[in-house]
Amino acid sequence: GRERLIAAFQVIDGHFRDLFTTLFQGGEAQLRLVESADPLESGLEIYACPPGKRLTVMSLMSGGEQALTATALIFAVFLAHPAPICVLDEVDAPLDDANVERFCNLLDAMRARAATRFLAITHNPLTMSRMDRLFGVTMREKGVSQLVSVDLGEARALAAS
Amino acid sequence: GRERLIAAFQVIDGHFRDLFTTLFQGGEAQLRLVESADPLESGLEIYACPPGKRLTVMSLMSGGEQALTATALIFAVFLAHPAPICVLDEVDAPLDDANVERFCNLLDAMRARAATRFLAITHNPLTMSRMDRLFGVTMREKGVSQLVSVDLGEARALAAS
Amino acid sequence: MQINRLRLSGFKSFVDPVDFPIAPGLTGVIGPNGCGKSNLLEALRWVMGATSAKALRGEGMDDVIFAGAAGRPPRTHAEVTIDLDNTNRDGPAAFAAAPLIQVSRRIVRGQGSTFRINGAETRARDVQLLFADASTGANSPALVRQGQISELIAAKPQNRRRILEEAA
Amino acid sequence: MQINRLRLSGFKSFVDPVDFPIAPGLTGVIGPNGCGKSNLLEALRWVMGATSAKALRGEGMDDVIFAGAAGRPPRTHAEVTIDLDNTNRDGPAAFAAAPLIQVSRRIVRGQGSTFRINGAETRARDVQLLFADASTGANSPALVRQGQISELIAAKPQNRRRILEEAA
Ligand SMILES: Nc1ncnc2c1ncn2[C@@H]1O[C@H](COP(=O)(O)OP(=O)(O)OP(=O)(O)O)[C@@H](O)[C@H]1O
Numbered sequence: 001g002r003e004r005l006i007a008a009f010q011v012i013d014g015h016f017r018d019l020f021t022t023l024f025q026g027g028e029a030q031l032r033l034v035e036s037a038d039p040l041e042s043g044l045e046i047y048a049c050p051p052g053k054r055l056t057v058m059s060l061m062s063g064g065e066q067a068l069t070a071t072a073l074i075f076a077v078f079l080a081h082p083a084p085i086c087v088l089d090e091v092d093a094p095l096d097d098a099n100v101e102r103f104c105n106l107l108d109a110m111r112a113r114a115a116t117r118f119l120a121i122t123h124n125p126l127t128m129s130r131m132d133r134l135f136g137v138t139m140r141e142k143g144v145s146q147l148v149s150v151d152l153g154e155a156r157a158l159a160a161s
Numbered sequence: 162g163r164e165r166l167i168a169a170f171q172v173i174d175g176h177f178r179d180l181f182t183t184l185f186q187g188g189e190a191q192l193r194l195v196e197s198a199d200p201l202e203s204g205l206e207i208y209a210c211p212p213g214k215r216l217t218v219m220s221l222m223s224g225g226e227q228a229l230t231a232t233a234l235i236f237a238v239f240l241a242h243p244a245p246i247c248v249l250d251e252v253d254a255p256l257d258d259a260n261v262e263r264f265c266n267l268l269d270a271m272r273a274r275a276a277t278r279f280l281a282i283t284h285n286p287l288t289m290s291r292m293d294r295l296f297g298v299t300m301r302e303k304g305v306s307q308l309v310s311v312d313l314g315e316a317r318a319l320a321a322s
Numbered sequence: 323m324q325i326n327r328l329r330l331s332g333f334k335s336f337v338d339p340v341d342f343p344i345a346p347g348l349t350g351v352i353g354p355n356g357c358g359k360s361n362l363l364e365a366l367r368w369v370m371g372a373t374s375a376k377a378l379r380g381e382g383m384d385d386v387i388f389a390g391a392a393g394r395p396p397r398t399h400a401e402v403t404i405d406l407d408n409t410n411r412d413g414p415a416a417f418a419a420a421p422l423i424q425v426s427r428r429i430v431r432g433q434g435s436t437f438r439i440n441g442a443e444t445r446a447r448d449v450q451l452l453f454a455d456a457s458t459g460a461n462s463p464a465l466v467r468q469g470q471i472s473e474l475i476a477a478k479p480q481n482r483r484r485i486l487e488e489a490a
Numbered sequence: 491m492q493i494n495r496l497r498l499s500g501f502k503s504f505v506d507p508v509d510f511p512i513a514p515g516l517t518g519v520i521g522p523n524g525c526g527k528s529n530l531l532e533a534l535r536w537v538m539g540a541t542s543a544k545a546l547r548g549e550g551m552d553d554v555i556f557a558g559a560a561g562r563p564p565r566t567h568a569e570v571t572i573d574l575d576n577t578n579r580d581g582p583a584a585f586a587a588a589p590l591i592q593v594s595r596r597i598v599r600g601q602g603s604t605f606r607i608n609g610a611e612t613r614a615r616d617v618q619l620l621f622a623d624a625s626t627g628a629n630s631p632a633l634v635r636q637g638q639i640s641e642l643i644a645a646k647p648q649n650r651r652r653i654l655e656e657a658a
């Protein structure tokens with residue numbers, strides 16, 4: 001068990017560093033095993049700093065920066081060991097337009113590299129336009145949800161209704 | 162103290178019911194004093210249900226519905242007893258376009274009815290366009306924040322940078 | 323093993339049967355506030371064996387059963403089925419011969435849940451293990467709940483270990 | 491009593507002095523992720539007497555002092571001043587004669603904070619009372635932190651009482 005855990009840790013850490021510097025266009029990030037000499041007992045510490053900053057504590061990062069860093073970590077795990085499905089419920093909500101583009105670029109790259117199927121729940125038209133297909137959830141009858149397949153043109157109308 | 166608290170409660174409850182039905186275009190909402198016979202000891206329970214639904218537990222409400230309900234409560238307090246300042250840090254992030262419009266309509270109404278000064282931190286172009294004035298926070302030098310006054314045209318360019 | 327489809331009936335706001343195909347690549351889910359998008363993610367976590375009602379935003383597990391709406395009476399039960407494509411036979415040994423594995427969970431108000439795999443009743447534990455072996459499950463870090471993306475950063479190091487364990 | 495202006499120097503990412511006028515009506519604050527928007531709200535809560543470093547996203551209160559950036563050394567102190575318009579003389583009795591009340595808070599690394607009202611040093615308690623009497627303060631429900639709007643709904647009834655007390 002111990003060797004496997006260390007090996008998994010090293011692969012994830014490598015992917016995390018790459019994905020973080022891709023998303024932030026620089027900066028540095030790494031994972032560390034802490035709180036115990038035995039890897040089977042230790043916790044996972046995240047250290048990440050956007051380019052040009054000097055971050056002492058991760059909690060000082062902004063809402064958008066934290067969302068991007070967490071995304072990099074989740075995707076790093078996929079590259080090490082792809083899960084069959086990933087659902088992201090409005091993770092693009094705290095992001096500005098430039099970061100939404102970068103987030104979508106990363107989703108595109110993941111689609112090509114991992115066998116994972118991605119579901120992205122979103123209100124953001126930029127993210128909608130980058131999907132392979134769209135489903136709309138509607139409540140034509142109040143309180144009753146229906147699922148319809150929509151194309152991008154319809155999606156804009158649905159979002160505005 | 163007891164009479165004042167009960168009087169404040171009744172005024173806030175009245176405003177909360179009105180603001181909720183304005184935001185949701187129907188439905189019903191009320192506040193209740195619970196957990197103690199003595200108003201000075203009791204807690205404040207929120208009951209609210211969007212139109213056409215039958216909500217048993219408030220936690221079942223969606224992210225956007227909760228944000229709107231919380232906004233109605235905060236503004237109900239202002240109408241009862243205006244605070245000098247209100248800062249809303251990306252409260253429009255979970256809202257769809259139709260609800261952003263309603264949220265902004267309510268902000269407009271509040272500006273006319275209360276002496277409170279409102280600061281809205283936002284990434285949403287709809288909300289930006291409804292403000293009286295805009296300030297941009299930039300980091301021309303990485304890690305160093307500056308404040309500049311912007312007009313709406315510039316704001317679109319800034320949001321896209 | 324791939325996840326192909328999700329079918330809901332009576333689950334939260336999905337009172338009428340709904341069939342949700344999950345194809346490879348990127349699928350977007352859109353719609354106004356309160357229409358039921360996050361309920362879909364919860365249906366997925368529930369059928370995979372979720373045990374916490376609070377993590378599904380309810381007080382008790384019966385809160386996942388359709389509670390009624392303006393023109394509809396409440397339901398007494400809810401059911402979610404997930405279709406797993408097992409053509410490359412990497413599912414559990416017991417189902418090696420089956421190209422398709424269907425896992426379903428059904429709850430009746432006041433009586434709790436029952437799980438089935440390809441029609442045969444089974445324990446919650448077996449369903450949870452089936453998904454854990456496939457690197458997923460009700461508490462997978464890859465199923466990111468609304469407003470929770472930053473939780474991963476704010477979590478304590480010991481709580482983040484699970485990420486490593488999933489992948490090891 | 492109205493809040494007219496906020497001045498920051500050395501506070502978090504605002505290392506250079508910044509003057510932020512707060513006019514009546516609706517003021518929008520925009521900018522890319524990580525540029526310092528939420529830091530402005532924290533400067534406001536800090537000068538009003540905030541006591542919890544964790545609620546300002548730091549581990550200790552020194553985390554509000556500029557920690558350095560690519561081309562800048564860390565600072566040893568930070569200061570925030572808030573200008574209050576007291577022309578309608580509804581501020582605290584002690585300042586009835588003053589048309590303008592300036593409250594400032596200054597922190598020096600490793601030495602803690604000092605508060606001043608119109609230049610005279612005062613206790614944190616006096617500053618907190620000044621703002622509480624004006625129906626605001628570091629923990630006012632009207633200062634909604636990022637991602638916290640739904641907290642009001644999810645809170646326990648006893649924790650929501652504060653809303654009533656502010657207004658009573
Ligand atoms: N047991 C139930 N029976 C009927 N309706 C339910 C039940 N549980 C939840 N709901 C309804 O589902 C709605 C919430 O749906 P959900 O959280 O999926 O919305 P959403 O599309 O994610 O919205 P948002 O964009 O605001 O996040 C609520 O309005 C609630 O009334």
Ligand SMILES: Nc1ncnc2c1ncn2[C@@H]1O[C@H](COP(=O)(O)OP(=O)(O)OP(=O)(O)O)[C@@H](O)[C@H]1O
Pocket residue numbers: 050053054055060061062063064065094298304501502503521522523524525526527528529530553554555556557558636
């Ligand atoms: N003491 C400090 N010294 C220097 N920089 C700091 C300090 N504390 C926080 N910061 C920086 O401030 C940035 C966060 O700013 P803030 O949270 O205000 O961003 P924001 O504009 O709200 O972004 P978002 O749109 O993502 O919410 C972080 O990148 C962090 O590095």
Ligand SMILES: [Mg+2]
Pocket residue numbers: 089223224225359360468
């Ligand atoms: Mg949702």
Ligand SMILES: [Mg+2]
Pocket residue numbers: 062063064250527528636
């Ligand atoms: Mg912010």
